[in-house]
Amino acid sequence: xxxxxxxxxxxxxxxxxxxxxxxxxxxxNPETPPEYLAAMLQTYPAIETDAFPAQPDARLLAPYEWSVxxxxxxxxxxxxxxxxxxxxxxxxxxxxxxxxxxxxLANAAVFLAALFxxxxxxxxxxxxxxxxxxxxxxxxxxxxxxxxxxxxxxxFLFFAMILRSREEEVSRRYLGWLLALTIVLVPxxxxxxxLPLLALVPAHQFANGRRRAAWLASAVLISLVVxxxxxxxxxxxxxxxxxxxxxxxxxxxxxxxxxxSHPWAVLRDTTSFGGISRLLYLRTMLRQFGGVFGWMxxxxxxxxxxxxxxxxxxxxxxxxxxxxxxxxxxxxxxxLAAALATYAALYVIDGMYxxxxxxxxxxxxxxxxxxxxxxxxxxxxSQSRIKLRSSDLMPAVLAAGTLFGMVAIWTIYGYFYP
Numbered sequence: 564x565x566x567x568x569x570x571x572x573x574x575x576x577x578x579x580x581x582x583x584x585x586x587x588x589x590x591x592n593p594e595t596p597p598e599y600l601a602a603m604l605q606t607y608p609a610i611e612t613d614a615f616p617a618q619p620d621a622r623l624l625a626p627y628e629w630s631v632x633x634x635x636x637x638x639x640x641x642x643x644x645x646x647x648x649x650x651x652x653x654x655x656x657x658x659x660x661x662x663x664x665x666x667x668l669a670n671a672a673v674f675l676a677a678l679f680x681x682x683x684x685x686x687x688x689x690x691x692x693x694x695x696x697x698x699x700x701x702x703x704x705x706x707x708x709x710x711x712x713x714x715x716x717x718x719f720l721f722f723a724m725i726l727r728s729r730e731e732e733v734s735r736r737y738l739g740w741l742l743a744l745t746i747v748l749v750p751x752x753x754x755x756x757x758l759p760l761l762a763l764v765p766a767h768q769f770a771n772g773r774r775r776a777a778w779l780a781s782a783v784l785i786s787l788v789v790x791x792x793x794x795x796x797x798x799x800x801x802x803x804x805x806x807x808x809x810x811x812x813x814x815x816x817x818x819x820x821x822x823x824s825h826p827w828a829v830l831r832d833t834t835s836f837g838g839i840s841r842l843l844y845l846r847t848m849l850r851q852f853g854g855v856f857g858w859m860x861x862x863x864x865x866x867x868x869x870x871x872x873x874x875x876x877x878x879x880x881x882x883x884x885x886x887x888x889x890x891x892x893x894x895x896x897x898x899l900a901a902a903l904a905t906y907a908a909l910y911v912i913d914g915m916y917x918x919x920x921x922x923x924x925x926x927x928x929x930x931x932x933x934x935x936x937x938x939x940x941x942x943x944x945s946q947s948r949i950k951l952r953s954s955d956l957m958p959a960v961l962a963a964g965t966l967f968g969m970v971a972i973w974t975i976y977g978y979f980y981p
Contacts, residue, residue: 565979566660567606569707570858570931573599574630575642576708579666582639582646583653588796589635591803598659632807633912634710635800638750638793641710644673663708670712674705677716681723688726690880690956691941692719694873697964699854699863699971700931711931714751718935721748721757722942728764729884738768742782749786750793753908756901756936758783763890808912813924818911821921829910830903832921833928851930852937854967856975860926863971872963877941879949880956891943898940905932 567573577595586594596602648669652662678696682689695701696719704711724741727733745761748754761782769775794801805815822829853866886894909928914921 578634579642579645583649589800671706674716685723687882690953694876894943
């Protein structure tokens with residue numbers, strides 16, 4: 564991808580740059596790199612569409628100013644890999660574009676490291692993890708400067724560690740690492756969906772029920788304390804974000820009240836994307852989930868043909884002990900609740916009530932938002948009657964991943980470098 568063309572990448576880069584300078588706390592008046600404005604205007608010709616004038620103008624940066632303010636309330640740890648790379652670039656007096664590409668490489672490397680550990684921890688689901696990791700949308704985000712990159716990697720590792728605890732005996736140190744991973748993951752994009760899944764760790768991994776309850780309580784309480792503390796630390800940029808939202812027609816309080824009092828109306832109206840059918844909306848969401856690039860949401864061709872590979876890996880390729888009915892209900896419930904919470908959160912910060920309808924002001928919910936917790940839904944549909952070994956499915960997964968990776972590269976090349 565050319566510089567700053569990934570979704571919300573300009574805003575995430577600013578936040579990573581701030582963290583690289585030791586500014587872990589967000590700001591109501593965020594500082595940007597000196598070359599930032601010039602770099603942004605320089606890259607606009609690469610993203611010209613009918614909706615934008617041919618001559619770049621500083622006024623076009625207004626959407627990014629809003630996005631920069633949004634990133635000020637994100638958990639700083641999600642930016643540490645990119646921030647470390649940007650710091651190295653500054654020590655060697657490299658350009659802003661060089662710093663951007665180094666930050667992308669750092670995020671990709673950390674994602675790969677987390678994926679490697681996940682594949683080692685749960686070899687029984689390598690085909691599923693591999694299929695999800697090689698999906699075009701996953702790599703587009705993982706190899707960009709975004710808080711989602713670390714969230715993806717930690718999510719994969721989190722699921723793998725839980726699954727390993729179901730397959731073999733693990734040590735107290737292992738449970739300690741899983742606890743630490745949970746505490747780091749949950750504040751990343753507010754991944755509260757991870758906490759209920761800790762109940763999947765079998766009781767026999769603990770000396771007694773009291774220790775299991777203490778371990779679960781510690782994970783929940785510490786995670787909530789960290790989130791609460793960070794919300795307190797981020798009170799100033801959050802207030803600035805609310806003020807900016809009000810100025811552009813988004814009332815957080817009114818939107819939250821709308822979600823609480825009329826949840827079905829919000830879900831019904833905001834998923835219509837201006838009145839399109841639900842079937843077309845589902846098609847759009849699946850395409851976004853499989854692979855779109857850039858903040859323009861331009862799709863990679865034929866990504867629908869990749870989704871059956873992912874489904875087959877989930878349904879037939881898991882060499883795991885069968886999930887009990889209650890565990891399947893938990894997995895499905897976590898996925899559904901996380902999806903609905905995503906809609907609710909996006910409506911609160913990006914919704915409007917216009918002409919008797921609840922609508923998103925901008926793009927609203929995108930398919931990439933489901934990637935961190937989609938494993939819960941995929942695991943819920945696994946079955947034990949017809950099984951294929953993960954190693955037997957891997958050639959098909961690798962072939963499909965390679966093919967669609969080449970299609971993605973060719974599409975990006977044809978659009979940005981005609």
